[in-house]
Amino acid sequence: MIQKYVFGNPFDTEAVVKEIPEEPIGEGGIPHLTMADGNVFSYRMDDGDVIYGLGENVRGINKRGWLYISRCTDDSHHQEDKHSLYAAHNFFIVDGRERFGVFVDTPGRVSFDLGYTDRRMLTVTVEAGGFVLYILEDDSLREMVRQFRKLTGRSYIPPKWAFGYCQSRWSYETADEVREVVRRHRENHVPLDSVCLDIDYMERFKDFTVDEEKFPDFPEFVKEMGEQNIHLVPIIDAGVKVEEGYPVYEEGVKNGYFCRREDGSEFVCGVWPGRVHFPDMLNPDARRWFGDWYRVLLDQGIEGFWNDMNEPAMFYEEGHLEEVLDEVEKFKGTNIGIYEFFDWQKLVESVHNNPGDYEKFYHQTPAGRIRHDKVHNLFGYNMTRAAGEAFERLSPDRRILMYSRSSYIGMHRYGGIWTGDNYSWWSHLLMNLQMLPGLNMCGFLYTGADLGGFGSDTTEDLLLRWLELGIFTPLMRNHSALRSRRQEYYQFGSEDDFRNIIGLRYGLLPYIYSEFMKAALTDDMMFMPLAFVYPEDSEAAGVEDQLMAGESIMIAPVYKQNAAGRYVYLPEEMKLYRMRSVTDMDTEVLPAGHHYVKAALNEVLVFLRPDHIVPMSCGGESVADVEGSKLRLLHFVKNQAVYDLYDDDGYSRNTDLEKSLTGITVDRDGTVKVNGEFAADRVLTI
């Protein structure tokens, strides 16, 4: 059940797609919550209460014990004390004495004090403006999420090739550099499906341009890559360079499609190219116009993009930068003690990513002119919506890959997300895992972290271990920052291990694609906390480093340096597959309970549930290679194992769930039955 309460005059975020009647706020107030001042909602927690959700945020699967603030921000330092990352995902569930979900639909800032100030108190504060509060109730956590997802609409579905391995770097600067990356993979039979082009492919960082010196005859290059089953995935930034003669700039100015200052002039701030304007993503006309610009690259053969810097990120705002430079001069010749030094630090740090700068420009929305800070959390969402809606117009038959850095619930209908600029830290490998269920709850199914870590210098073992998680995440991308250690597999010594681990992704592809598609088409989660599947198991509720990955398996990656294995909790008897490659694995049936399980650096632990099946392919070097592969079935039959395998052509927008399913059954005696459109002779091994 979902109840809807409206407070004030909320701006329509368009997060919700389903009409729900509004409930009156009566004497009894809001269910479960105590209301104060019309914008503060609190709840007294029991010791054992667990909180799930909030999508992209730091800390554990259980979000309890910290203060989270929905305020999209370009802050790459994702230590555990951060309150905000790039996204605003205002949905959570309390599970304990009571079981209920809360979605705060508002484009502004919201704080979620989940036992931070007082470890027994949950307090949600909507900091400004009107808002809609949805209260969800259901006996089942998973069903409650399904209800929420039906409320907010079907999740974005990328083309199948986007489930292949992606190698990225800020930046591969020339076509030859990209060729070299591809060659090193193909030559050594390390699978690869795509290469990202970071900002340097552009001409002076101008969106929808390609630097002709670095990438001569780009359409031909795209084709050349395509012939090797490699997709190029260029980045698009939120800011449009201010430059006479640059048509995106000139059209935007002419049509009034850029965000403006209070005085009506175009707002200027500094991003990659220096001075830019922001397209007014909250103006439907501007959104359509900006979306149409993606055609320039689509027409050159590009089939996927990533939208960056769309919190929106600002290196500086012109006016504030001037002020800072003036203030800085005043330090000359003075005695700078501790407090003056703090002032200096605060001053120079205020240049970058300054929330105050969000008060300096306006959007022309269907609801009238609104200052950016009031609708801040919707910017990245609507940039990606611009692209997503354009793709429906420009590529009505074929899905286009799209993932964004910033997001708000609702954006999950138009694109996936990567989880931003993480670091080459072991703690971020764990955070990658811990974030997945919350993201799925909020509709973000196509998602992944920068494997190996974006900032700082990775190590071979960290990259290997991270890939061992990454083979399960829909977006599987190795990406790293300018000036950090290079982290293509061939920078290290263990070539065989990398080939085998990345190869496992291609082996698991039938399962991963099937689970993803079923989750997307039925509004379900792909990655779940154990408690979502074993609600009666109180130990399961405490497990913070394992996930149910689809219906058949539990994953438990190693995320500690130098570890020869790890502890794993099994809520029920399971069959462990210790995988070294698509063809090299050993198995062991383990009873329910706690175990220490060995996992060498080149081994992946997959725990198969009783009466479940994992369909695997025979591997391949690209997703196209895997198409039509015979199926190898991993199974753990107690009575009868059943699996509904989803598959399709991998690109059509219109998919029919029922028609795309193949029923597979394995009986106790080993008999395999296959129904549906796929021939039984595809099953190679059991």
Next chain:
Amino acid sequence: MIQKYVFGNPFDTEAVVKEIPEEPIGEGGIPHLTMADGNVFSYRMDDGDVIYGLGENVRGINKRGWLYISRCTDDSHHQEDKHSLYAAHNFFIVDGRERFGVFVDTPGRVSFDLGYTDRRMLTVTVEAGGFVLYILEDDSLREMVRQFRKLTGRSYIPPKWAFGYCQSRWSYETADEVREVVRRHRENHVPLDSVCLDIDYMERFKDFTVDEEKFPDFPEFVKEMGEQNIHLVPIIDAGVKVEEGYPVYEEGVKNGYFCRREDGSEFVCGVWPGRVHFPDMLNPDARRWFGDWYRVLLDQGIEGFWNDMNEPAMFYEEGHLEEVLDEVEKFKGTNIGIYEFFDWQKLVESVHNNPGDYEKFYHQTPAGRIRHDKVHNLFGYNMTRAAGEAFERLSPDRRILMYSRSSYIGMHRYGGIWTGDNYSWWSHLLMNLQMLPGLNMCGFLYTGADLGGFGSDTTEDLLLRWLELGIFTPLMRNHSALRSRRQEYYQFGSEDDFRNIIGLRYGLLPYIYSEFMKAALTDDMMFMPLAFVYPEDSEAAGVEDQLMAGESIMIAPVYKQNAAGRYVYLPEEMKLYRMRSVTDMDTEVLPAGHHYVKAALNEVLVFLRPDHIVPMSCGGESVADVEGSKLRLLHFVKNQAVYDLYDDDGYSRNTDLEKSLTGITVDRDGTVKVNGEFAADRVLTI
């Protein structure tokens, strides 16, 4: 066995106190290591090789897989990708195919690439100057450490009251604020032995002054606190304020005791008070002079200090600051794109903690004038040595508490260390544990981290869990930074839990003091990796989150938020004491192997080894309270449990190990025998 190899003309760090004959570097080179270029030493590791040591550094007990650089630095952001913290502790042991120790004795920069560049290769590079290389060999890890510790001299011993709980804050600004802190502890019977005075007790941040407005009649206040068994522990900074009429400044200038620029003028940089000079800690005369200044506070009744900012930390160097301010102006009116923005960031960040500034001043050492960067890692060491040597002169009969932020091996003879400006992160609770054995190996026994975390905002559960480790560390201090959330126990709701957990420290005091003193007097470790005690157990070698704490127990604190327990590996059968307070605990005998053990937020897990004893007191609200307490013996008797209890008056510098020991025996039938100077009737409970 220790072999000594001398390269070039090393500066005498005085880390080593024992004469060892120099070995010739023959055809065979150095044992175990492959030498290149006279300053690069490498070793090919086997997969299972483990590396212990390097004292204060990030990452695990096993240091393998990262690059560590000995270069003392004031960098409070101790993420796992940092290469250097505040100290230079150049001793490590390789344990695996071969077993050997390496100590690189040099005052300059050394890098330890322990499987970072190539995960199979260990490479030590001494970056400049002469150095002495010591190679240690022994079948026993623990014995190898003892040899190293005999080489470098007996560890510093603080007064016994310094094992009590310390409440600190940057800053308690007035005497009344301190009184309030003490009152809140005494009133609610939460134990407390000391309160730190951070920089604001001083008059304009001038060392050896007390602000008379904030702390009127300081000697009287010290006495008033003393009457409540509270010791005040003021901070001393490395920089001496440049101020006419300030005697420390004037004497230093007059006698030429400050570090100088190349042109002979006093070097100026900015720290707390603004412009300061650095006393030339490497000039024995200056060191003696600076040490004598501690008398000003000793004479007012102070018995303990902490030495801060002695890397030495610099907010800015005057000349470089001018340059930066000039450069900053050039950004005015330009288009700042990505690369210009990086230049801006690099420029403004270069003001603080700039290694280049260490090339701008000189020391007058017994070996002549030396530029600071060549001897950089010895500064904090010699500041603390100045104090330690002064205390021996000024307080020949009573120990004085001293701990430092920066250190080098050798300093462990003069003071302890706290592990610097950590954060209120759960990961730093684990790092606290993981650092302890490496610190002990390098001689630093009196040590601890800022419990609850210094920077950022703590939570009640983090503080409780951190205290549950802190009750075992010799320095047990709750400290936090200006502008962070206050974290005295009474800022939170669980008063009883805090009283009980902190109370446990006082219950365990007889054991902790005894183990500390025995370790100090026999050059042993107090905190050991499991492999040091169970060398044949290959699983034990992989345990990264448990420690042997003294001879009787293994500790396994909970370091994850919302955890209801944790996994523990037992190398042998042990008796678990799940402690809630000095008098409230349950016990369970657990077999060797892996276990999941419950530990509620108010519970401490202590694992007692077979045939071992933990002597506890009946508790108290100060260390003085515990004196003469009856002993409660925890024991786990399989055949006969034996314990040598060390105790003394807690302040005398001269201690006699043999005379201070009481032999305690518990037989299988429960018979207790007590030998030595303590009366058998002190034993209250078994």
